[in-house]
Amino acid sequence: MESIAAYFESIPSLHRALIIAGGITLFWMLESVIPVFRFRYNKWKHASVNIFFTFTTVIINLGFVLLIVFGSQWCRQNNFGLLQWVSLPLWAQMLAGLLVLDLVGAYLVHLIQHKIKWMWKFHLVHHADTFVDTTTANRHHPGESVFRAVFTVLAVFVSGAPIWLVMMYQTLSVVLSQFNHANIRLPSWVEKPLGWLIVTPGMHRVHHHYVRPETDSNYGNIFSLWDRLFGTYRFTPASELRYGLDVLEGRNDGSLTEQLTVPFDKKVKTDY
16 A cells, blocks of 8 residues: 555656556446447547547646645645645555545545636537547537636545555546546446445436436536435446436537537526
């Protein structure tokens, strides 16, 4: 366990990039082997828009790196945050820290974006994708990427997590997001037990259904616990799902210009 902490304490940027690239490559290939939906689309053209948003997300996250590092160091130096107030063995610290970081940095911000009108309009871009696959994972408007980065900083202060744990969380968060957005069908004997621990593709694809109440369910990213605990879990068979959003009916989800301007388009209606 100490060696894992030491590795993430100073994980090289190249290693993080390779882990992220390796994850998306693996799930991209699996989508061709065990797809849940056989989309009739140009996979590369579809990916180009989502990869653009991936790069904008990376750039914005880089802008918050110093704040995240400072926050983690400040918490340790000033004995601030949940992990600083209790003494836990390293394995328990890792588990508790990942849970809190996931709750605040992923579940909570996601839930809030569905409840606050002006934040929801930025989040629309993520839901606009009518061909959800592993590249959809980081399809976030730059405005939404800022929201998520701010909540990551907040999660660091709430948890008091050391920097190695923050780096582990961010790495797992990206890879698990690639996994649960992947257009893959897992056998039920894998999907069901795994779904009690982490968010699976079968669980998250429900969230991308084009109308409520499915759209407002299954907000989790790493752990499925939060949706079950807070009553936001919902199961709907894949055969009953349709991707996209009713309020964006007829719009081009593959147009980069249109997707960048959606949050500022007063003609786009919301239900809030």
